[in-house]
Amino acid sequence: MSNPIIHAFDFDGVICDSAVETAITGWKAAGRIWPDMQTAMPETLIDSFRRIRPIIETGYEAILAMRMLQQGDTIGDIYNGYTDRTQTLLQQAQVSTDDLKLLFGDTRDQWIAENRDEWIAMNPLFPGVAKKLHALEADSWYIVTTKQERFVSKILRANDIKLADERIFGLDRNMSKPAVLTGLLAQHTGQNMHFLEDRLPALKSVQQQPGLKPVKLLFALWGYNTREDKAEVAAQRDIVGLNLEGFLN
Structure with missing residues (x-):
């Protein structure tokens, strides 16, 4: 009899299509820093945000990304100078990344308090994913994400x-994804572990840890990634590209 598989899933871009909500929250939060953004968000920015979403690692960065778009930065500008642009905005606004994390979470909390149903509707699960998760044994999977855990819990519920709260590893724990997976691997000695993630840099960070060699790395092709990411995965063997149909089956 084969060992059962322990699944570790990223959340945004794998389980939940949160791009629209992230963009709107980013815009609302940015309005609390830059007064000229205290207006309704232009809907045209949604598509632009989706196109730059693959470069964003953690949700709070949407505050800076929406500022860049509002200021007229092109998609190419943002991809080519993302780190420099984020640092410039942080310095200009005299805020830290910790400040932005708190602001982003607070803006979400406020939206939920005002209109929870609308917020939930803006965080749909990808088609078929809810049925897939319902079919999994409750003790066979975890969420490993950079999202704050309370928001993951609300969307799942x-x-x-x-899914028990202790099986959700989010931003609150201040742990890298490789560190989380190292701990989980130690808890499940002798069991096979799969990590499904849509951001190639996150998978590469796991790949670089010798102690995580036993973890099978799966790349969610339906998530927030680029054509270049997909081509890179297709050309090598250590990370396996998986489409949504393959995941559901």
């Missing part, structure tokens, strides 16, 4: 998906 809204979709009637039961």
Whole structure:
């Protein structure tokens, strides 16, 4: 009998299509820093945000990304100078990344308090994913994400998906994804572990850890990644590209 598989799933871009909500929250939060953004967000920026979403590692960065778009930076500008542009904005606004994390979470909390149903609706699960998660044994999977854990819990509960809080590893724990996976691997000695993630840099960070060699790395092709990412994965063997149909089956 084969060992059961332990699944570790990223959340945004794998389980939840949160791009629209992230963009709107980023815009609302940015308005609390830059007064000229205290207006309704132009809908045309949604598509632009989706196109730059693959470069964003953690949700709070949407505050800076929406500022860049509002200021007229092109998609190419943002991809080519993202780090420099984020540092410039942080310095100009005299805020830290910790400040932005708190602001982003607070802006989400406020939206939920005002209109929870609208917020949930802006965080749909990818088609078929809820059914897939319902079919998994409750003790066979974890969420490993940079999202704050309370928001993951709210979205899962809204979709009637039961997962214990201690199985959600989010931003609150201040742990890298390789560190989380190292701990999980130690807990599940002798079991196979799969990590499904849509950001290639995150998978590469796991790949670089010798102690995580036993973890099978799966790249969610339906998530927030680029054509270049997909081509890179297709050309090598250590990370396996997986489409949504393959995941569901």
